[in-house]
Amino acid sequence: SSEKALRIVKSAFKQRGPIDGSWIYSVPEAYTVNGETVMVYKTGITRSAFGELEQYEVMVDAKTGMIVDVIDTAA
Structure with a gap:
């Protein structure tokens, strides 16, 4: 489900700091x-890191739940 996909992404990003x-x-x-x-x-x-805003668009395979792409949209 979409909620599970978002949990996967949030879990992966939380390993590198708060969201x-x-x-x-x-x-x-x-x-x-x-x-x-x-x-x-x-x-x-x-999220904010070192005083800078970071924004990412993340694509999650709807079937497997795997993250297939991460795009830095703040760059």
């Missing part, structure tokens, strides 16, 4: 990574 905010689109969408198209939940994480 300020998060979001998820609850409807899976097609996403191409390494030439393969998979259905993913698109999630996002926001």
Whole structure:
């Protein structure tokens, strides 16, 4: 489920420090990574580190729960 996908992402990011905010689109969408198209939940994480805002968009495989891509959107 989308809630489980968000828990996976939050757990992975919490290992590197606290999270300020998060979001998820609850409807899976097609996403191409390494030439393969998979259905993913698109999630996002926001946090502050060393006085700088960090924002990431994270794609989670809707079938396996594996993180398939992380995009730094604050860069």
